[in-house]
Amino acid sequence: MISLSQEGASSVGFKRATAYKVPVKSILESEYIRTEGEFSPNYLNFGEMQVSRVNLIGVVVAKSDDSFMIDDGTGRISARVFEQRVEDIQIGDILMVIGKPREFNNERYIVPEIFRKSSEKWMRVRKLETKSIVLPEKIEVEDVVSDDKGLLSYIKSIDKGKGVAVEEIIKKFPDSEKEIETLLKEGDLFENMPGKVKVLE
Numbered sequence: 001m002i003s004l005s006q007e008g009a010s011s012v013g014f015k016r017a018t019a020y021k022v023p024v025k026s027i028l029e030s031e032y033i034r035t036e037g038e039f040s041p042n043y044l045n046f047g048e049m050q051v052s053r054v055n056l057i058g059v060v061v062a063k064s065d066d067s068f069m070i071d072d073g074t075g076r077i078s079a080r081v082f083e084q085r086v087e088d089i090q091i092g093d094i095l096m097v098i099g100k101p102r103e104f105n106n107e108r109y110i111v112p113e114i115f116r117k118s119s120e121k122w123m124r125v126r127k128l129e130t131k132s133i134v135l136p137e138k139i140e141v142e143d144v145v146s147d148d149k150g151l152l153s154y155i156k157s158i159d160k161g162k163g164v165a166v167e168e169i170i171k172k173f174p175d176s177e178k179e180i181e182t183l184l185k186e187g188d189l190f191e192n193m194p195g196k197v198k199v200l201e
Contacts, residue, residue: 025074073187163196
């Protein structure tokens with residue numbers, strides 16, 4: 001059984017489905033179940049848990065007039081906003097998004113009910129909250145970067161607040177591309193804008 005953190009809301013005569021705190025990787029890799037009942041929502045299959053609403057925190061890495069893409073360090077997913085525009089969202093913003101997972105033409109995305117700006121602090125909290133979730137594929141221990149080259153320390157030391165270009169890191173550490181990718185997967189780094197990374201402290 002998978003243990004998930006959760007947020008739910010209820011009112012008199014109505015109980016909204018729980019919004020589970022899950023990493024993007026889980027949304028992308030879990031089984032998507034379509035239902036036929038009028039009042040039965042489609043859901044992600046987490047064994048004994050049927051997840052029809054999710055709660056994510058991630059960095060905006062792309063946007064258009066009616067959608068944006070967020071990256072939480074485990075993966076990227078698009079959020080499609082059908083009834084409101086996203087002028088106030090900027091690439092590099094950290095957002096908390098509550099919404100419903102959907103699938104069309106084998107592509108997973110989120111239909112947001114709520115999205116608002118968050119912070120690196122809450123990204124760190126969310127990483128801890130979702131660490132216990134069992135994913136279909138795990139990174140083996142031997143694949144985890146030990147940071148023996150001091151990549152994280154180096155990135156922190158030269159980051160002036162807007163992130164550090166990956167190209168600049170690779171110039172300093174020519175063989176570090178794979179390690180950077182692993183640090184991104186593990187959530188120790190996150191891409192705050194295309195081509196730039198920050199250390200999640």
